[in-house]
Amino acid sequence: xxxxxxxxxxxxxxxxxxxxxxxxxxxxxxxxxxxxxxxxxxxxxxxxxxxxxxxxxxxxxxxxxxxxxxxxxxxxxxxxxxxxxxxxxxxxxxxxxxxxxxxxxxxxxxxxxxxxxxxx
Amino acid sequence: xxxxxxxxxxxxxxxxxxxxxxxxxxxxxxxxxxxxxxxxxxxxxxxxxxxxxxxxxxxxxxxxxxxxxxxxxxxxxxxxxxxxxxxxxxxxxxxxxxxxxxxxxxxxxxxxxxxxxxxxxxxxxxxxxxxxxxxxxxxxxxxxx
Numbered sequence: 473x474x475x476x477x478x479x480x481x482x483x484x485x486x487x488x489x490x491x492x493x494x495x496x497x498x499x500x501x502x503x504x505x506x507x508x509x510x511x512x513x514x515x516x517x518x519x520x521x522x523x524x525x526x527x528x529x530x531x532x533x534x535x536x537x538x539x540x541x542x543x544x545x546x547x548x549x550x551x552x553x554x555x556x557x558x559x560x561x562x563x564x565x566x567x568x569x570x571x572x573x574x575x576x577x578x579x580x581x582x583x584x585x586x587x588x589x590x591x592x
Numbered sequence: 593x594x595x596x597x598x599x600x601x602x603x604x605x606x607x608x609x610x611x612x613x614x615x616x617x618x619x620x621x622x623x624x625x626x627x628x629x630x631x632x633x634x635x636x637x638x639x640x641x642x643x644x645x646x647x648x649x650x651x652x653x654x655x656x657x658x659x660x661x662x663x664x665x666x667x668x669x670x671x672x673x674x675x676x677x678x679x680x681x682x683x684x685x686x687x688x689x690x691x692x693x694x695x696x697x698x699x700x701x702x703x704x705x706x707x708x709x710x711x712x713x714x715x716x717x718x719x720x721x722x723x724x725x726x727x728x729x730x731x732x733x734x735x736x737x
Contacts, residue, residue: 507631514729539630542626546622546626558611560611563607565607565608565609572615572619572678
């Protein structure tokens with residue numbers, strides 16, 4: 473697990489949430505820049521998921537492996553799923569979907585971090 | 593009333609605010625089902641009622657999400673029923689978890705009116721019912737003109 477990557481994902485995710493909320497209130501639909509932003513966020517998340525997977529293959533084991541893997545699958549799928557669902561909607565509610573997803577993602581990342589290195 | 597076969601509701605339940613509602617419902621369906629089934633699988637003996645309730649809540653969220661997303665007349669009814677069950681569920685379980693805390697040794701999504709989830713489980717059915725009603729009205733208006 474790359475520590476600074478979790479922090480970066482959370483920051484980028486919150487920035488995306490703010491941006492999309494602004495778009496929602498300005499009555500704009502999702503545009504290509506939003507999609508590019510989600511793509512960057514997704515790559516960061518995949519990087520972290522990859523790093524954890526490599527560490528797990530290398531022998532490191534968290535306490536609750538099944539739980540961690542299901543969380544990893546969720547964070548890896550959340551950005552593309554919400555981006556598609558939001559992009560299909562050609563009104564201000566498209567960015568609202570992305571904003572919601574980008575507000576959940578940091579929380580999920582906190583859970584992933586707790587599962588990976590539980591506070592003893 | 594010439595284009596009657598295409599009622600407004602067929603398209604609108606999943607568009608606009610409905611788009612966001614479906615997303616939120618889908619996330620809650622996943623969260624509650626995953627949490628409940630994991631707990632049922634690993635610690636069934638500790639609190640079968642609480643974990644079973646979590647799974648049930650997850651399934652209801654899933655039915656509501658699909659009902660909202662599919663957006664036909666029947667789906668709207670399905671969504672209406674599941675969202676209503678959810679409203680009753682969060683109120684009853686929320687009240688019980690406060691009044692009879694012993695019955696729930698471990699938390700569910702609905703415990704304490706969903707306080708562990710920022711009270712979203714309490715607000716969600718209200719928004720869901722409002723939206724279904726709104727679309728139903730639009731549909732009636734469209735049928736009248």
